[in-house]
Amino acid sequence: MPKTLVSYPMYCAAPGAIDGFWRGLRRHLAAAGLTDVDADLTLPEDLPSHWTAPNLLLSQTCGYPLTHGLEGRVQIVGTPCYDAPGCEGPLYSSAFVVREGDPAETLADCRGRRVAFNSRDSQSGYNSLRRAVAPLAEGTPFFAAAIESGAHRRSMDLVRDDVADLAAIDCVSFALASDAGSTAGLRILGVSSSAPGLPLITAADAPPQTVARLRRAFSAACADPALSAHRAGMRLSGFEVLPLAAYRTILDMENDAIYAGYPDLA
Incomplete structure (x- = not known):
């Protein structure tokens, strides 16, 4: 079997920030007793x-x-x-992002207009909106058209280019895009209700001591002064352990929309 895999696939940070943080995290993983790790992050x-490997x-x-789909298949x-x-x-x-001007x-003013979303399995881009x-x-159609873009940054491009009028963008993705100078021509109309953020996961059969070591290593990396610039480039500020039950909020948001007669954005 190949070495254990590590990836950070969900956010695009400043160039070098993720790789720099990974080098430090790998050092903390080794200090916690997790040494059989590929030197490079996996790009799945x-x-x-990948998540169920x-x-x-x-x-x-x-x-x-x-x-x-992942409940019971990951930890x-x-x-x-x-x-x-x-x-x-x-x-x-x-x-909730619209064009400047x-x-x-x-949000009510967007009735009958065009919405862009990254994917139907996105909490931030689809379910929250x-x-x-x-x-x-x-209980009636709200938008005139719903365009699946494939990525938050593509959704922002579609709004900026007047192909869509509105998109819901993960607030971390929007902040990182702003850091990169990629939010010009856009403004925030409003924000959604909050939900637990994007979780770190490991294999379903990882033993408890491995999970404990992962938590110790990631917490140490989040507190390591040598990694502060890399964390800033990622907008990473800390780490908390939430139970799976906390993510019930996401199901509640979905059910609220379905019970209200609005199962699809369009």
């Missing part, structure tokens, strides 16, 4: 298969896949905390 093309040591997923290591508007401890929200003042729109839709 098929995330569902038997030799997965550490990765990050979205709360929606966690509650819709939660913990939830990173981020220093970004819309985050509070291990919780995060979505920014768009006359919309509230569906929940926010449900009471406004009153």
Whole structure:
């Protein structure tokens, strides 16, 4: 079997920040007794298969896949905390983004317009917006068109280019895009309700001592002064251990929209 795999596939940070943090985290993993780790981060093309690989040591997923297929197939290591508007401890929200100069003042003003979303299995890009729109839709179609973009940054491009009028963007993704100078021409119309952030996971059969070592290593990396610049580039500010039950919020948001007669954005 190949060495254990580690990836950080969910956020695009400043160049070098993730690799620099990984070098430090790998050092802390070794100090915690986890030495059989590939030197380089894995860049998975098929995330569902990667997340359930038997030799997965550490990765990050979205709360929606966690509650819709990964439960029982992975273990939660913990939830990173981020220093970004819309985050509070291990919780995060979505920014509802429109073009600068768009006359919309509230989400209700977007009725009959075009929405872009990254994917249907995204808490931040789809589920949070569906929940926010449900009471406004009153069981009827709300948007004139819903465009699946494949990525948050692509959704922002579609809004900026007047292909779509609105998108819900993970607040950490929006902050990192802002750091990169990629949010020009956009403004935040509002924010969604909060939910637990994107969890770190390990293989379902990882022994308790491995999970404990992962938590110790990641906590140490989050407190290591030598990694402060890399953490800043990632907007990473800490780490907390949340139970799986905390992610029930995501299912509640989905059920609220369905029970309101609004199962789909369009």
